[in-house]
Amino acid sequence: MTDDAAIFSRHYRILFEKPMTTAQAEELLRECIMTIGRGVACNNIILGHIKILAKLSKLAVEHFLFLSLTRLEQVDVIPSNCWRNVSGIVLDSLELEVNVLVFGHALGEVEAKVGEALRQLGGSMEEDSAIGSCR
Numbered sequence: 001m002t003d004d005a006a007i008f009s010r011h012y013r014i015l016f017e018k019p020m021t022t023a024q025a026e027e028l029l030r031e032c033i034m035t036i037g038r039g040v041a042c043n044n045i046i047l048g049h050i051k052i053l054a055k056l057s058k059l060a061v062e063h064f065l066f067l068s069l070t071r072l073e074q075v076d077v078i079p080s081n082c083w084r085n086v087s088g089i090v091l092d093s094l095e096l097e098v099n100v101l102v103f104g105h106a107l108g109e110v111e112a113k114v115g116e117a118l119r120q121l122g123g124s125m126e127e128d129s130a131i132g133s134c135r
Contacts, residue, residue, distance in 0.1 A: 006102055011097055026079075028121050032121060039117070046069065046071065051097075053097040065077065
């Protein structure tokens with residue numbers, strides 16, 4: 001446990017092994033953010049926040065889902081106006097922006113928890129852009 005803040009920010013492209021609908025992707029993303037949250041919570045409290053912005057890779061940029069977690073077991077989800085309208089579309093990939101700001105964890109711990117959660121999405125991932133920890 002550290003007193004420093006770990007600031008993690010990365011862009012990922014997730015390529016699903018099995019195509020899925022946006023509704024199925026939303027459920028997986030809810031579980032993904034909860035997995036990260038459980039991994040960094042201290043006594044069931046997240047000392048910071050976790051955010052995921054998911055965008056459809058093949059459609060217009062206004063098709064997005066924003067997920068936020070500041071308290072365990074309560075995921076806040078904000079869909080774009082278009083997200084619900086594309087619920088029948090089958091996805092083979094998603095673009096994700098994952099941002100985690102937490103106190104009490106080293107950046108390496110946060111990276112490991114995010115990687116573990118993303119692997120549960122059932123696909124391969126490409127990543128870029130990292131930001132380190134602050135003191």
